[in-house]
Amino acid sequence: MSAMASSPWTSPLAERADDATTMTCAYCGAPATDRDHLSGRQASDSAQSDPDLWLASCHRCNVLGYQVWEANGLTVVEDPPETRVRRVALSSLRVADNGLWILTPPRFWVALARLLVETGDELRKRAGSR
Numbered sequence: 001m002s003a004m005a006s007s008p009w010t011s012p013l014a015e016r017a018d019d020a021t022t023m024t025c026a027y028c029g030a031p032a033t034d035r036d037h038l039s040g041r042q043a044s045d046s047a048q049s050d051p052d053l054w055l056a057s058c059h060r061c062n063v064l065g066y067q068v069w070e071a072n073g074l075t076v077v078e079d080p081p082e083t084r085v086r087r088v089a090l091s092s093l094r095v096a097d098n099g100l101w102i103l104t105p106p107r108f109w110v111a112l113a114r115l116l117v118e119t120g121d122e123l124r125k126r127a128g129s130r
Ligand SMILES: [Zn+2]
Pocket: 025, 026, 027, 028, 029, 030, 057, 058, 059, 060, 061, 062
């Protein structure tokens, strides 16, 4: 493998995960090169919605995640809370399909809990506004 191929900058779509290099892809088990942020960004120029809610992935599976979102109408964020939850659900199903044990980053479960609580709060707020 050339030095260029192992460069942290070979992935144009994803933030490189230094600690993911010792992990395997949550979706296929290949060596991980990327961080796949499960809820993504609200807009192309915005920060990650849930920066700690990511899984190690290979670049191919990270790109495939965008294609899955696209196929499910989740690349355009019309309702941020709904889009966050639906994106995480799709990634969860992709992980479930692999049949592999996976490692989660240290803050993963805290980030998932925060997403669920914030979504619950939003649903409560919407129910109260009817
Ligand atoms: Zn993969």
